[in-house]
Amino acid sequence: MSPPGSCGDPPSKGGTTMALFMDSHAIDGGVKASDVAQAHLADLQTxxxxxxxxxxxxxxxxxxxxxxxxxxxxxxxxIRVHREAHGLVADSIHRVVEGF
Structure with missing residues (x-):
């Protein structure tokens, strides 16, 4: 059983094994949390x-x-989701394993 707030084991989606990834974006001049929230909503829609x-x-x-x-x-x-949703593609993306 996973602790509260964890993602648990990678699920399978239509027979495809899923994995966790962490991406990172660097925005020159800073960024507003409200703008990131809007971009995240676009990701969710895409x-x-x-x-x-x-x-x-x-x-x-x-x-x-x-x-x-x-x-x-x-x-x-x-990467395709970010590109289509808002164009803000990550500078790096890494496969990660959740720890406790």
């Missing part, structure tokens, strides 16, 4: 077309850093 689930995000407004946690069949599917 994600089903690619078999992806954007789960959470974190923002450091002053440093212009955004981190997104996504459940996806592969990194490219996660």
């Amino acid at each position: 994600q089903d077309r690619y078999g992806v689930r954007y789960l959470r995000y974190w923002v450091d407004e002053g440093a212009g850093r955004i981190f997104c946690l996504v459940d996806a069949p592969d990194a490219e599917a996660a």
Whole structure:
């Protein structure tokens, strides 16, 4: 059993094994949390077309850093969602394993 707030084991979506990815964006000049919230909503509206689930995000407004946690069949599917939803493609994306 996973602890509260955890994502648990990667689910299978239509026979496709899902994995967790963390992406990172660097925005010159900083970023507003409200703008990131709007971009995240666009991700949520787009994600089903690619078999992806954007789960959470974190923002450091002053440093212009955004981190997104996504459940996806592969990194490219996660990238396609950002590209189509709002064009803000991550600078890096890494497969991650959830810890406690």
